[in-house]
Structures are given as structure tokens and as C-alpha cells.
Amino acid sequence: MVYAVFVNHNTPSVTPPAIPFLSSTCSNLVEEGALQPVTGIALLDCGPSIPAFTVTNQNQAQFTATFTLPSVAQGTVGPLEVSQTVNQCAQGTGFLLSSGQPVPLPSGQYDYCLGYGGFPSTGGQTIPSFSIAWS
Numbered sequence: 001m002v003y004a005v006f007v008n009h010n011t012p013s014v015t016p017p018a019i020p021f022l023s024s025t026c027s028n029l030v031e032e033g034a035l036q037p038v039t040g041i042a043l044l045d046c047g048p049s050i051p052a053f054t055v056t057n058q059n060q061a062q063f064t065a066t067f068t069l070p071s072v073a074q075g076t077v078g079p080l081e082v083s084q085t086v087n088q089c090a091q092g093t094g095f096l097l098s099s100g101q102p103v104p105l106p107s108g109q110y111d112y113c114l115g116y117g118g119f120p121s122t123g124g125q126t127i128p129s130f131s132i133a134w135s
Contacts, residue, residue, distance in 0.1 A: 075118030
């Protein structure tokens with residue numbers, strides 16, 4: 001006796017993910033909102049309701065920020081975080097950045113949140129500008 005077996009398979013639609021990338025509409029960040037005296041968090045982005053950068057990451061890639069936080073005469077600068085909640089910083093709610101260490105950023109829009117503390121109560125001290133490079 002001869003048996004014939006017929007198998008029919010239909011493949012699913014397959015869409016390869018985009019290459020992970022990080023992009024920005026600006027090179028010079030601006031500080032948004034009112035700063036608190038002595039201790040607080042500075043929100044840094046590209047302007048009102050414009051995120052500092054956008055991430056496309058469909059395959060859980062990691063991105064590495066390289067930076068050196070500036071020194072100040074009195075107090076400390078840091079930590080530096082990125083928040084997926086545009087125009088809002090709350091210490092500890094974002095992704096903590098450590099220079100040279102990879103971080104798994106999901107797709108979305110991000111702002112920087114720069115902490116500072118122990119500044120003079122009389123004001124007048126500036127956090128110097130610094131650069132952040134991503135790879």
C-alpha cells in the first residue's frame with residue numbers, strides 16, 4: 001500500500017527590526033523650568049516640549065554615553081539621568097547614566113535630568129557646560 005502525505009505551510013509576515021539608533025534635533029541643550037536653590041534637578045532638552053533625543057531600539061540594544069560631570073567650588077554636580085517622561089524629572093525615575101557604561105534604552109523620547117546639591121544658599125554659582133557623546 002502506498003501512502004501520500006501532503007503538508008502545506010503558510011509562513012507569517014516577517015519584518016526585520018530597524019537598526020538601533022539615537023538622534024536629536026539639536027546640539028545645544030537648554031535648561032527648562034525653574035531651578036531650586038541649594039539642591040535640585042535641572043531638566044535639559046532641546047526646547048519647550050522638544051526632547052533632548054529620540055531612541056529607536058526594537059532589539060534591546062544598549063547605548064553608551066560618555067561625559068565628565070563638571071566640578072564646582074561648592075557642592076556637587078550629579079547624578080545624570082535620562083527620563084522618558086518628556087519635560088519632567090524626578091530623581092530616581094529615569095535611567096542613571098555612568099560615563100562609558102552601556103544602558104538599555106527602549107524606544108522613545110528622552111530628556112536629561114542633572115542633579116546638583118550643596119550649592120551656596122546665596123546663589124550665584126554656575127554649573128559649567130559639558131558635553132555628552134553617545135555611541
